[in-house]
Amino acid sequence: MGELLADHTTLRLGGPADQFLTHADPGTWFDLVRSVQGTRAPFVLGGGSNTLADDAAYPGAVIRMATCGIALRPLADASVEVVVQAGEPLAKVVEFAVAHGLSGIEYLGGIPGTAGAAPVQNTGAYGQQISDTLTRITAYDWDLLRLVELRSAECGFGYRTSTFKTRPGRWTILEIALRMTRSALAAPVIYPNLADALASPLGARPPLAEAAQTVLDDRRLRGLNIPDDGPDSRQVGSVFLNPTVTPAQATTIRSSGGPVQRGPDGSLRASAGWLLEQAGFCPGLRIDAGVYCSSGRTLTLAAREAATAASFTAALCTLADAVFATDGIRLRPEPIRPNAMATTSSRHLRAPECS
Ligand SMILES: Cc1cc2nc3c(=O)[nH]c(=O)nc-3n(C[C@H](O)[C@H](O)[C@H](O)COP(=O)(O)OP(=O)(O)OC[C@H]3O[C@@H](n4cnc5c(N)ncnc54)[C@H](O)[C@@H]3O)c2cc1C
Structure with a gap:
C-alpha cells in the first residue's frame, strides 16, 4: 500500500497515494520531476494544515515540500529581501524576521503550514496577509514544463485566494521572496481585537517583538493553535x-x-x-x-x-x-x-x- 495522506495532514485523514515523493533538496528538483508517474500534475502538499484528503486512494503522484532555507539580501532602498524555500514552516520565517528586526509579517506568527503554501490562499491573520510583503515566486509550471518567476501582481491575490487556488495544479511553488523593512516597530494595527490585546489604538505601530508575542498569546487564548493532543488535536x-x-x-x-x-x-x-x-x-x-x-x-x-x-x-x-x-x-x-x-x-x- 502507498504512503497514507493521513500521515501528512493535520486532520489525520486521507487514503494512500499511488506515488508519494518528498522534495527536500532544491538542487534535485528536476530529478524529482522526471520521476513523477502518470499524466496529471501532482498534488503538492506542505504541512497538510489546509487539506482535506479523500478516504479513497489518491490515483496520482503527491509531492510533499520539505525544502528549508531562509536567505537575506539587502536592497538599495534599505529594505531587505527575504528568500524562503517552500518547505520552510511559515511560523519559523516569522520568528526569523522578528529576530532580525524586520517588519512586515509579524502578525502571521503561529499559523501552521509552509511558506510555499502561504501564497495559495494568501494566508493572513490580524489584518496582515502574505501578499502585503510578497514580491515574487519561483515556481515549476506543469503546463509549460519549466521554471517560471511570477511577480506579485501576476498572482491574483485577494481575500484568502490567488491564481494558485483558482488554477490548481498548474504551479508548484519552490521559493518565495518577501520584501521587509528594517524597523523596531510593527506594521500599523488595523485589526480591532489585536488593538485591544495590545492596549493600543488602531493605527498605532507597537514594538515589533511585543506585537509578535501578543499575536501568539492571543492565538493561544482564542483556540487558534493545534493542541499537541486531546479532542481538538486533529x-x-x-x-x-x-x-x-x-x-x-x-x-x-x-x-x-x-x-x-x-x-x-x-x-x-x-x-x-x-x-x-x-x-x-x-x-x-x-x-x-x-x-x-x-x-x-x-x-x-x-x-x-x-x-x-x-x-x-x-x-x-x-x-x-x-x-x-x-x-x-x-x-x-x-x-x-x-x-x-x-x-x-x-x-x-x-x-x-x-x-
Ligand atoms: C490551527 C490552525 C490555524 C490556522 N490559522 C490560519 C490563519 O490564521 N490564517 C490562514 O490564512 N490560515 C490559517 N490556517 C490554515 C493553514 O494553516 C494555512 O492555509 C496554511 O498556509 C496552509 O499551509 P500548509 O503547508 O499546511 O498547506 P497544505 O494544507 O499542505 O496545502 C494547502 C494548499 O496549498 C497547496 N500547496 C501547498 N504547498 C504548495 C506549494 N509549494 N506549491 C503549490 N501549491 C502548494 C496544496 O496543494 C493545497 O491546495 C490555520 C490552520 C490551522 C490548523
Whole structure:
C-alpha cells in the first residue's frame, strides 16, 4: 500500500497515494520531476494544515515540500529581501524576521503550514496577509514544463485566494521572496481585537517583538493553535471563509449585534463563526460521525476517533446548509481537497462541495 495522506495532514485523514515523493533538496528538483508517474500534475502538499484528503486512494503522484532555507539580501532602498524555500514552516520565517528586526509579517506568527503554501490562499491573520510583503515566486509550471518567476501582481491575490487556488495544479511553488523593512516597530494595527490585546489604538505601530508575542498569546487564548493532543488535536483551523454579504444583509447582521468588516477591496464580510452560532451551533457540538465543533471555537471542526473524510465533508455541508437556511448566506469551505476524479491539472483540486 502507498504512503497514507493521513500521515501528512493535520486532520489525520486521507487514503494512500499511488506515488508519494518528498522534495527536500532544491538542487534535485528536476530529478524529482522526471520521476513523477502518470499524466496529471501532482498534488503538492506542505504541512497538510489546509487539506482535506479523500478516504479513497489518491490515483496520482503527491509531492510533499520539505525544502528549508531562509536567505537575506539587502536592497538599495534599505529594505531587505527575504528568500524562503517552500518547505520552510511559515511560523519559523516569522520568528526569523522578528529576530532580525524586520517588519512586515509579524502578525502571521503561529499559523501552521509552509511558506510555499502561504501564497495559495494568501494566508493572513490580524489584518496582515502574505501578499502585503510578497514580491515574487519561483515556481515549476506543469503546463509549460519549466521554471517560471511570477511577480506579485501576476498572482491574483485577494481575500484568502490567488491564481494558485483558482488554477490548481498548474504551479508548484519552490521559493518565495518577501520584501521587509528594517524597523523596531510593527506594521500599523488595523485589526480591532489585536488593538485591544495590545492596549493600543488602531493605527498605532507597537514594538515589533511585543506585537509578535501578543499575536501568539492571543492565538493561544482564542483556540487558534493545534493542541499537541486531546479532542481538538486533529483539525484544519477555520473551516469556512468569512462570506461576502450585501449591504442589506450587513444591516440585518449588525442590527442583531453581529460583526461585519469592510475589506480592502470595499466588500463587506460577515463572520462565518457568528453565522454558525446564529444557526444554532456551538463549541463541542457533535455534527457528524466523529466530527465536532472544537471545544473552544464553533468555526473549527475537530476530527475524533470515528471521523472519515466523508463524515467531515458531510459535517461541512450540514453547517453550510443550516446557515443558508437561517440567513440566506452561502458559506464556502476553506480546506482544499485533492480531487481524485480530476483528469486535467485545471480540475486537480477543489473545495468540498455542498448543495
Ligand atoms: C490551527 C490552525 C490555524 C490556522 N490559522 C490560519 C490563519 O490564521 N490564517 C490562514 O490564512 N490560515 C490559517 N490556517 C490554515 C493553514 O494553516 C494555512 O492555509 C496554511 O498556509 C496552509 O499551509 P500548509 O503547508 O499546511 O498547506 P497544505 O494544507 O499542505 O496545502 C494547502 C494548499 O496549498 C497547496 N500547496 C501547498 N504547498 C504548495 C506549494 N509549494 N506549491 C503549490 N501549491 C502548494 C496544496 O496543494 C493545497 O491546495 C490555520 C490552520 C490551522 C490548523
